Amino acid sequence: MRTSLTSRLRAAARPRTAALTAAAVASMTLAACGGGSGSSDDPGTLRFGLSAEPVTLTTGVWQGSATNFVLTLIHRGLMTLDEDGELVPGLAASVETPDPTTYVFTLHEGLTFSDGSPLTATNVKNSLEYYADPANGSTLIAGLQDIASITADSDTQVTVTLEAPNNAFLEFLAVPTAAIVPDASLNADTPNIVGAGPFEIEEQNEGVGMTLAKFDGFYDAADVALDEIDVAYYPDGDARANALVSGDVDMIDYVTWENFDRVGSTDGVELAAQPGPFQYVQFNATDGPFADPLVREAVAYAINRDNALTAAFQSHGEPLEGVVTSDDPALEGLGDELWSYDPDRAKELLAEAGYPDGFSATLLATSQYTFLQDTALSVQQDLQAVGIDVTLDAPDWSGRLEKGAAGDYDLAVSGDVGIVTNPIYLLSFVQGPDNFNRSFGYANEEIAAALTDGLRATDDETRAAAYEEAFDLVATDVPFASIDTRDQAWAYSDDVEGFTNLPGFHTFFSGYTLANTSIER
């Protein structure tokens, strides 16, 4: 993702600073009456304020929500999400499942990538094989590990055979990092900017923003109303909200919680909030008190979730007394109430574990994301109330990651966005290599097996039974202690039509709905 030619030319043509300053002063008088609106009032252009500058896009790698946003615009996978958050075919015109381990995808006719090259079944095969290989750093392994074979039957038909049924398979194919890309992008060095999505990157200006133009080769191009998306970077939450409220931009992502009320009560501005990611306490389970499930369970009972919500999110979220599950009717109510706020129960459990007088522990948080720090402060109070004397450790995010990955903590407050809503997302908390946001040294093969049974299930009853077993185990072994889900909000001017903040973990993939968004000025 190098600077584009245009911005280089511009840099070369830039006048010298002194002359510029003088000219700036001169034009100020002219400018002052220009009003606060942006340079572009074109009805086909959406001016978007993005919370971070995306890093160089690397194929298949999860690089955060700003990057995912761009991916939802320039890429498409075989599957995608519609404006209701329903899983629907994307590049595939149709999907057939003749048996639980066979998927036949028929691609739209005449697909091309934004560089003009044709998109064929072979590209699909190569892309999926790339994502299924753990060596490529893909976060889709849980969904694609069961692939036994991929065959390109014709230019427009692909058959994927799984070793075992996997009811999250299609959902994984709708994740923005599962996009079908040209073979030339299937490596870690080529910026992953060529796709077959509704938009293509027209220009990038490092540190300032990027311009995306409608891609006419998109399979659903006729329904794409926007000609252009003008993205400007506003890393500061207040500055981003100000930009929207003052009319500098039409839409922003990630409204910070302290700005919810102000943005939501502004005339002509819409705040779309959905409970999405969740916060939890993770444990160092290698040795010491937190290796004991009773102590972990005590922590789960000691947390006052309402207080944590108020402290960190000004109550913009929901207390979470169990695990986040999909809104699948077959799983309704499962795993919702594993723990509650019960300090007396917590004290009993601690006494049972041999700590009637409590003990001391360190709690890792981060100073960089204030919501995690505020959550940690609330948790610290709760734990102190049941006798665990907690010392807070709040390095910046980078330090937090390193300490988390090295297990340099007793307790930590963390957040996770989940990649899919299928409960299989819990697998990475109980199995696989240690990472910064799961309990260090923790593994539970029984839970992993039950979750996998749920994933393999082909009927709702078996599925529900498997997850019930998994969540029962979670309740007493406590791989993590849930705190709350936080509302994640996008906000936009009333002029914007057709955008939806997708519910749950899918909130970060809401950029998909910009393909059907229009603007009426």
Place this chain on the structure above:
Amino acid sequence: MTTYVLRRIGVGVGLVLLVLTLIFLALHLVPGDPAMLLLSQGDGGSATPDAVARVREQLGLDQPLLTQYWQFLSGALTGDLGESFRNGQAVSEAIGERLPRTLELVGLATLIAVVVGVPWGALAARRGGWFDSVTSVLTSIGVALPVFVFGALLVLLFSLKLGLLPAGGFTEWGDDPARHAQLLVMPAIALAVGFASTVARMTRSAVLEMLHQDWVRTARSLGLSRRTVFRKYVLRNSLNPVVTTVGIGVGTLLGSTVLVERVFSYPGLSSLLVDAVTARDYPVVQGVVITIAVLFVSINIIVDVLYGVLDPRVRR
């Protein structure tokens, strides 16, 4: 004089080398792994250890510290500051883009500070009375008010209430000069307020001191008008300490841009540095720090040399 200048430049080069080494060591000693950060932006989607290791290898972070230092040093000495870990952009190119924006901001703020501060301070000294008292109060507030507070107040008034100016962001001069200027006004004013106050206070006390000099009385007794004495002798002589204040102030302004650029989402050098530190983007941090160090050392050398020209005693 030549020896003096050469000696100053020699010391300057030594200082830059020292800063270069210190920043390299500081960056590598502070906890935080750029590779892990690159793969774990925000939360969720935690990267596998394999993936992290691969990125570390790509970025050359698996090399011994001494090797990395030597690569950095030899690169820096030949003008190659490396490439950003995050977006692969050449660091020198990134600085080339950002530095003029920050200099533009600082330049405009300095201009405002001088144009407002000097006449204001001079007037306060000359008129005295209530005007002087009001000046004293206002400049105290101006000096004490943090730039981000003043910046936020400006946004509240001019963008959110009156809708006169955009709340923040950046547009290239070549794209839209009017909007470029609009976007520059508030950050520059926010930056200039404290500086203008300092300049006004300095000017005021310098002018007051001059007004009580014997030679002022002599000039008046020779029949020169108050106005002529003030303009030709008092003000001109008062400006020496003011020039020093401005010189030092520009350096302070460079530091203040960190907050101003944040409040106004202005993509200058300071915001590049802050983002790079947060992302542990070593090449960018090193490049920006070297640039700032060279700027500071150069300003110091110029000031020292000017002193040397004005007052031969310091050359010894």
